[in-house]
Amino acid sequence: MNLYHLIQSLNPEQKSQLLHILQSESKSNQENLVEAKFHNGLFCPKCGCTENITKFGFKNGHQRFRCKNCGRVFNEVTDSFLMGTKKDISIWKKYIDCMLNHFTIRNTAEICGINKTTAFVWRHKILDVISSKTDKEIKLNGIIEVDEAFFNISYKGMRNLPRESHHRGTKANKRGISNAQVCVTCAIDRNKNSYGKISNLGRITIDSLNRLFENRIEIESIICSDSNSAYRKFSEGIGCKHIEIESGKHKNGIYHINHINSYHSKLKTFLRKFNGVATKYLNNYIVWVDNMIDEIEELMNIICKQRYRSFNDRKLIPVI
Numbered sequence: 419m420n421l422y423h424l425i426q427s428l429n430p431e432q433k434s435q436l437l438h439i440l441q442s443e444s445k446s447n448q449e450n451l452v453e454a455k456f457h458n459g460l461f462c463p464k465c466g467c468t469e470n471i472t473k474f475g476f477k478n479g480h481q482r483f484r485c486k487n488c489g490r491v492f493n494e495v496t497d498s499f500l501m502g503t504k505k506d507i508s509i510w511k512k513y514i515d516c517m518l519n520h521f522t523i524r525n526t527a528e529i530c531g532i533n534k535t536t537a538f539v540w541r542h543k544i545l546d547v548i549s550s551k552t553d554k555e556i557k558l559n560g561i562i563e564v565d566e567a568f569f570n571i572s573y574k575g576m577r578n579l580p581r582e583s584h585h586r587g588t589k590a591n592k593r594g595i596s597n598a599q600v601c602v603t604c605a606i607d608r609n610k611n612s613y614g615k616i617s618n619l620g621r622i623t624i625d626s627l628n629r630l631f632e633n634r635i636e637i638e639s640i641i642c643s644d645s646n647s648a649y650r651k652f653s654e655g656i657g658c659k660h661i662e663i664e665s666g667k668h669k670n671g672i673y674h675i676n677h678i679n680s681y682h683s684k685l686k687t688f689l690r691k692f693n694g695v696a697t698k699y700l701n702n703y704i705v706w707v708d709n710m711i712d713e714i715e716e717l718m719n720i721i722c723k724q725r726y727r728s729f730n731d732r733k734l735i736p737v738i
């Protein structure tokens with residue numbers, strides 16, 4: 419924000435000099451993206467062909483290429499959500515910078531010169547991409563701590579509410595758990611690999627644990643949890659040793675659930691900044707608090723490479 423005010427205080431000539439510097443920078447950023455996306459050489463996103471690809475002019479500031487094999491015209495952002503954007507890559511980078519600094523939607527919109535709805539949509543497009551990357555990559559092994567937390571269902575921001583809105587989406591009391599709450603189940607290993615998501619409505623079940631952690635926990639891992647029997651049965655089912663931490667006790671030698679407890683309190687603190695989040699976006703915020711890539715260039719490279727399907731394709735209550 420200081421920088422923003424500083425820029426405001428420049429005279430027209432200084433502003434135009436600054437603009438010049440930023441524009442030439444943005445050009446080389448674009449070149450970086452092309453290099454990153456095609457670091458193994460050019461390839462066609464349609465047929466995968468690596469030969470017979472020629473340059474095919476510029477459009478919206480992007481160098482385009484054409485595959486002579488199948489006729490597909492593409493650029494470095496083809497198939498990512500940046501393909502449809504009319505905003506310059508430099509605005510996206512500015513946006514990511516705001517996001518990494520946890521600026522509000524309002525401040526971010528102001529700094530980037532976009533409207534608030536766009537700022538909100540961009541937030542979740544970026545988080546969608548990181549989320550699908552996390553889904554593909556995260557594996558847990560060794561000593562793994564698991565626990566669940568409950569959040570009231572929230573339809574914040576939705577026009578046609580299915581039922582009465584619990585506006586704030588606050589963390590619900592563990593007592594009196596009902597299907598008006600989503601169960602967020604998270605696991606973390608001692609290498610700080612972590613994975614968490616809305617698993618189901620109400621109390622945790624063995625079925626939802628199986629679905630959530632399918633192919634994610636390496637064999638011969640050791641699972642630490644509280645005394646909820648679902649965890650014991652789940653561990654037995656996947657052939658892992660289970661260590662139960664009795665309630666009231668915090669430690670059993672090297673086995674404890676301190677890391678997962680602090681994971682949940684970090685999540686809770688983080689969510690408080692947003693004055694409640696809609697349940698349909700909750701998984702994205704879990705990814706943001708824990709699996710965020712905090713380097714702008716790296717994040718841009720990931721966004722360019724990842725296919726993006728649809729923003730609106732999202733369940734109101736995304737249980738697995």
Ligand SMILES: [Zn+2]
Binds near residue numbers: 462467489490
């Ligand atoms: Zn092709």
